[in-house]
Amino acid sequence: MNGFTTKAVHGARTRKDPHGSLRGPLYDSVAFEFDTAHDAELAFAGKKPAHAYSRITNPTVEEFELRIRLLSDSFGVVAVSSGMAAIADTVMALAESGSNIVTSRHLFGHTLALFESTLGRWGLEVRFVDMTSPASVDKAIDGRTRLVFLESITNPQLEVADIGEICTVASRRNVPVVLDGTLTTPYLFRSKDAGVAVEVLSSTKYISGGATSVGGLIIDNGVFDWKRTPALRDLAAGVGPGALLVRLRRDVYRNLGACLSPHNAWLQTLGLETMALRIERSCANAFAIARFLQQQPQVRRVNYPGIGDSPSYEHAVKQFRRGFGGILTFDLADRTECFALMDRLTLIRKATNLNDNKTLIIHPSSTIFCDFSAQQKAEMGVTDSTIRLSAGIEDAEDLTGDIRQALEAL
Numbered sequence: 001m002n003g004f005t006t007k008a009v010h011g012a013r014t015r016k017d018p019h020g021s022l023r024g025p026l027y028d029s030v031a032f033e034f035d036t037a038h039d040a041e042l043a044f045a046g047k048k049p050a051h052a053y054s055r056i057t058n059p060t061v062e063e064f065e066l067r068i069r070l071l072s073d074s075f076g077v078v079a080v081s082s083g084m085a086a087i088a089d090t091v092m093a094l095a096e097s098g099s100n101i102v103t104s105r106h107l108f109g110h111t112l113a114l115f116e117s118t119l120g121r122w123g124l125e126v127r128f129v130d131m132t133s134p135a136s137v138d139k140a141i142d143g144r145t146r147l148v149f150l151e152s153i154t155n156p157q158l159e160v161a162d163i164g165e166i167c168t169v170a171s172r173r174n175v176p177v178v179l180d181g182t183l184t185t186p187y188l189f190r191s192k193d194a195g196v197a198v199e200v201l202s203s204t205k206y207i208s209g210g211a212t213s214v215g216g217l218i219i220d221n222g223v224f225d226w227k228r229t230p231a232l233r234d235l236a237a238g239v240g241p242g243a244l245l246v247r248l249r250r251d252v253y254r255n256l257g258a259c260l261s262p263h264n265a266w267l268q269t270l271g272l273e274t275m276a277l278r279i280e281r282s283c284a285n286a287f288a289i290a291r292f293l294q295q296q297p298q299v300r301r302v303n304y305p306g307i308g309d310s311p312s313y314e315h316a317v318k319q320f321r322r323g324f325g326g327i328l329t330f331d332l333a334d335r336t337e338c339f340a341l342m343d344r345l346t347l348i349r350k351a352t353n354l355n356d357n358k359t360l361i362i363h364p365s366s367t368i369f370c371d372f373s374a375q376q377k378a379e380m381g382v383t384d385s386t387i388r389l390s391a392g393i394e395d396a397e398d399l400t401g402d403i404r405q406a407l408e409a410l
Helices: 004-010 037-044 059-072 083-094 109-118 134-140 163-172 230-256 262-294 313-319 335-344 374-380 396-408
Strands: 076-080 100-103 125-128 145-151 177-180 198-202 216-220 301-303 327-331 360-362 386-390
Touching (some): 004 262, 076 083, 083 198, 083 216
Parallel strands (some): 100 125
């Protein structure tokens, strides 16, 4: 069997390029012609595989989806326009007005806003629990629960739950687990092995190859019987294990229109080839920076799942195979000190995004979470004294040197 990067580079070529190109072509086209009217009829009815319109399927996007399917060892993949689109499409495929989802307040701010504000106005109930307590998840689930949602590593709290135990609890109650694996990707964590029904990712991050393009992924691991969930029960009786993918292709994904552009799919397929190398470097840099910050007297607290005093260390070691992610946070005295340090940096960039090739730094409370009240931020574990750092692939000594000179200037 080939390893992860070998699969990422070579894929599983389904057809030979007529010109012998080593890289799949970019089909930056909207519409595709049929030989006969009957061929078009069969394609639109889903009775014959064919590309008709790029909002629904596209050859370049399909190649990207097949590459992700191979790397994740999953049942099927739908590529979408962003990570937020992946979350929204998945929830809308599994839930309905009057139903509920069980999740945590330790989420990326826009995900939380999607659940509470955007989808909440359409009648979705959101139940918040402590994901580090499987018993609290079990207690929150009832007959109207359509999914349990969590992040593999929460952003920016960097909390790691026992994902396998959460899946066991949810499965006993006939509820699928949807995991946002953006910070780990299938390279660091095989969600299928833990029992995760659906993994969603922002492919903008590690996969894109250094913030080249925006995209998202919905990965059906093929481990959940969709006859067990009300929204797909009737469909699953007819199409079997492909029920979620059919619901997405013929309903939610198709009708909402959050499709991935062929150009972005091409860039992200290219990014996959070096993803493992970049993740390894990013994780190593994050670990080195975390250890460096632990030795600095101005730093009040360092949070990284890969260091022994992290509350999530044991779960991270148990679950993540090749590293602990490229994100860390650290606390200074207050917001003023955070801003002063950031403004003194010369190499590390002040910008939002994660898992860029460049190291990025941001003050989450005043930016990503600026729309939330002080009480809401406290409930989410977001404080004014916290800085988030996304480690890139530069030389670690240069990164720690930049932070050192900024700390000395405080």
